[in-house]
Amino acid sequence: MKKIIFIATLFLFTNFAFAGDFINQFIQKCVEEGMPVNNVNIGKSMLDKMASSTDDEELKNIFHDLSSIRIITTENKKDSRIYFKKATELAAQEFSDYQEVVSVNERKTKITILQKQLNEKTQELIFIGLDEDSKLTIITVSGKIDFKSISKLSESFGKEIKTNEGTPPETVGTEK
DSSP: OOHHHHHHHHHHHHHHTTTTSSHHHHHHHHHHHTTTTEEEEEEEEHHHHHHHHHOOOHHHHHHHHEEEEEEEOOHHHHHHHHHHHHHHHHHHHTTTTTTEEEEEEOOSSSEEEEEEEEESSSSEEEEEEETOOEEEEEEEEEEEEOHHHHHHEOOOOHHHHHHTTTTTOOOOOOOO
């Protein structure tokens, strides 16, 4: 129950701050009724709270340096493949000012990571991935970003997700 309230609160507070970003455009232009996606938004105030609740100094600094993290997932194989194609098309059409920093196209895994330098200290990162199980993951990160930090953050969220399995995330796209 705590996690549901937490996610709902995050959604309400962060939804207004990200009017033109990739995730919002993806939801508005690509998500179809009957093909829902899971959507988690973590804003600056929550990242600061997460920083104050960890004893890991490196992770604390990472949380303080970030402005937002937004995540979309879907596990339906057919939906995932369709949404992966739509996400990469949206990135090419509407986010052409982002530079591709990583691209993986293997038999069952496809990953694209795009980056944009906003100013001297702030960047935005878009991760679009389709894994070997055809699970779609789209992540946007904004703030002071380095790939060592992203790796550490990914490990941290992976541990958190495993300890909270069974709690349903917010679902978007079931209504229009």
